Amino acid sequence: MRILNALRRKFARGAAIAAAMVLVSAGELADAQAQDTARGPLRVDITVGHLDPMPIAILDFIGADASASTAGRDIAGVIRSDLERSALFRPIAPAAFIERISDINVPPRFADWRVLQAQALAVGEATTLPDGRLRIQYRLWDVLGQQHIGGQMFASTQDNWRRIAHKVADDIYKQLTGEDGYFDSRVVFVSESGPRTRRVKRLMIMDQDSANPSFLTNADYQAITPRFSPTTQMITYMSYETGRPRVYLYNLETNRREVLGDFPGMTFAPRFSPDGNSVVLTLDHNGNAEIYRMDLRTRQRTRLTNHPAIDTSASFAPDGSQIVFNSDRAGSPQLYVMGADGSGPRRISFGDGRYSTPVWSPRSDYIAFTRQNGGRFAIGVMRPDGTGERILSESYLDEGPTWSPNGRVIMFFREAHPGAGPRMWSVDLTGRNLRQMSTQTDASDPAWSPLRR
Amino acid sequence: MPAGWLASILIHACVGLLIVFGFPWLFTSDRDSVAVEIVPVEIVTIAEVTDVSPIAPMEEVEAANEVPPEEIEDEPEPAPEPERPRQRSLASFLDDVTKTKAPTQRPNKGPRGENPRMGAGRSAAETVTLEARAAAVARDHILRNRCWRAPADMPNPDQLAVRMRFRLDARGRVVGRPVPSRSAMGNPELRVAIQRAEHAVLQCDPFPFPNDPALRDHYDLWREMDVNFDFREMSG
Numbered sequence: 001m002r003i004l005n006a007l008r009r010k011f012a013r014g015a016a017i018a019a020a021m022v023l024v025s026a027g028e029l030a031d032a033q034a035q036d037t038a039r040g041p042l043r044v045d046i047t048v049g050h051l052d053p054m055p056i057a058i059l060d061f062i063g064a065d066a067s068a069s070t071a072g073r074d075i076a077g078v079i080r081s082d083l084e085r086s087a088l089f090r091p092i093a094p095a096a097f098i099e100r101i102s103d104i105n106v107p108p109r110f111a112d113w114r115v116l117q118a119q120a121l122a123v124g125e126a127t128t129l130p131d132g133r134l135r136i137q138y139r140l141w142d143v144l145g146q147q148h149i150g151g152q153m154f155a156s157t158q159d160n161w162r163r164i165a166h167k168v169a170d171d172i173y174k175q176l177t178g179e180d181g182y183f184d185s186r187v188v189f190v191s192e193s194g195p196r197t198r199r200v201k202r203l204m205i206m207d208q209d210s211a212n213p214s215f216l217t218n219a220d221y222q223a224i225t226p227r228f229s230p231t232t233q234m235i236t237y238m239s240y241e242t243g244r245p246r247v248y249l250y251n252l253e254t255n256r257r258e259v260l261g262d263f264p265g266m267t268f269a270p271r272f273s274p275d276g277n278s279v280v281l282t283l284d285h286n287g288n289a290e291i292y293r294m295d296l297r298t299r300q301r302t303r304l305t306n307h308p309a310i311d312t313s314a315s316f317a318p319d320g321s322q323i324v325f326n327s328d329r330a331g332s333p334q335l336y337v338m339g340a341d342g343s344g345p346r347r348i349s350f351g352d353g354r355y356s357t358p359v360w361s362p363r364s365d366y367i368a369f370t371r372q373n374g375g376r377f378a379i380g381v382m383r384p385d386g387t388g389e390r391i392l393s394e395s396y397l398d399e400g401p402t403w404s405p406n407g408r409v410i411m412f413f414r415e416a417h418p419g420a421g422p423r424m425w426s427v428d429l430t431g432r433n434l435r436q437m438s439t440q441t442d443a444s445d446p447a448w449s450p451l452r453r
Numbered sequence: 454m455p456a457g458w459l460a461s462i463l464i465h466a467c468v469g470l471l472i473v474f475g476f477p478w479l480f481t482s483d484r485d486s487v488a489v490e491i492v493p494v495e496i497v498t499i500a501e502v503t504d505v506s507p508i509a510p511m512e513e514v515e516a517a518n519e520v521p522p523e524e525i526e527d528e529p530e531p532a533p534e535p536e537r538p539r540q541r542s543l544a545s546f547l548d549d550v551t552k553t554k555a556p557t558q559r560p561n562k563g564p565r566g567e568n569p570r571m572g573a574g575r576s577a578a579e580t581v582t583l584e585a586r587a588a589a590v591a592r593d594h595i596l597r598n599r600c601w602r603a604p605a606d607m608p609n610p611d612q613l614a615v616r617m618r619f620r621l622d623a624r625g626r627v628v629g630r631p632v633p634s635r636s637a638m639g640n641p642e643l644r645v646a647i648q649r650a651e652h653a654v655l656q657c658d659p660f661p662f663p664n665d666p667a668l669r670d671h672y673d674l675w676r677e678m679d680v681n682f683d684f685r686e687m688s689g
Contacts, residue, residue, distance in 0.1 A: 044681065
């Protein structure tokens, strides 16, 4: 009986184990099947990214003849320089290139470019047309996506090759950032020379990369405060050529100049409206400076502010609906925003120091300004409602911001220390890309043009 | 002869007794209790596997990337055969049963990847934990390798979130093109945001899941990826 019991126990245990294992396997199988059918993709949230310069390869543009080859090489150099200066791109040194491309219409060997870490590749071809003009074709390839993402063709006179290069750089910029570029633009500024007691101030214009500088006014009289129209190649400025200050309009394309008007008292800081059809300026009557709007066609003036304090430095919002200006009505110079008709002025600057020279970004998201605090001057930006104030650069004297056409870069002038002559600098919205502009003389009060057409 | 008869009768009697007593026992509550206890056995087993240790350090990730590149395949490689439960001895099985009866004696968690039982037989809890680990591995990979150039330079980056769906082969390599959740619809900023999200995936190809001891045998977990690129802050 003991044997029987033992046998019974063993048999029962084995059978139970076998049954249990069958059940376990069946359970696992069912569980796995349920998971497989119910499971979606693995979800991952990425919220942290970088803005490192994008590695890009720009080949010397191919040329069918010697002159076209030279132009192609020079154009590629200007494109690299434009993109590198923006700090959004990192052109790869041509010496590192593996593939030699002889036909820009054939897809490149993407692996050869990926190994160089290039994320984009620009190739082009320069051709001398029968009429002597230069034709440039270019193509932009997405190395990681292995696809063609852009390409254009330009034709112009041979001496216009730098503009073609800037236009190609602008197109690459737009394809890879989603925003318009700013390379095919110019800067008008005040060129300063001579001793401080007999300073000569002349207007000068140059490309945004400091190339092609030339004077707009001569050395016989002082010319100051140039301001570009946001839509045309026209500037306003003040000149003392008759001995008293007058505001002029200067069409850079036709080289035609006209007096905006003779105004009683002092006149300050004229700026164009977004449509280019009117200007806002400050007129000073007996020590009371007020902001006026003048229609350029009818020359009629409309007073926008009426306050015993000094109101000056008006700048339109890009949509023309509002104006930011500078006023000391609260006791010290601060920034205010009002309607385009002068209604509802409200203060937007509340930080420490004195705020001046506000300029509304063409992208409308920020207002640039000069802030004086603790004996130093800084260039900063804030949102139109006064929030998000950030200082981008600071020195002994940083002043006079002007926006690039795409609202990404600010140019201003700096006197690094007492007695130092002014020089122009640029800084991007992050404040990281601070660069000095190359000018032949001391330079102040820059005004950045819109993109050329 | 009588001895032979006697033996035959005895054997038949034994068989009869076994039928009478053995089989009914299988349907008694004893067996049910054994079966019920098996489920916790699985939990004990899984507990060692699901010990999610910190994300592998950079050296490990980079080591994963040092796998020499191979030809890109059009089709994903077949999933590795899930490791089947090891044939276990009766003694080990009973040991597990004993452990379930004494949960306080559960062994300490060992280092990840020690447990040989991996594959399809996961509990929901283990799946959740492994998914969290896989997501962390993917995040870490994208961040460390600086694959995502965020749309931080655009006017409204908070409106430019893009999900990218893509498939990985068993070696962690991206198969085909990632598919964005949104269409640019003529919006140049969104077009670039989509382009940068796609670049992030392609630049981070291959993903290091096969090099993670806890994840390499769970291809089904990371075969399909859905990565949401939604900018909040800049990396250092």
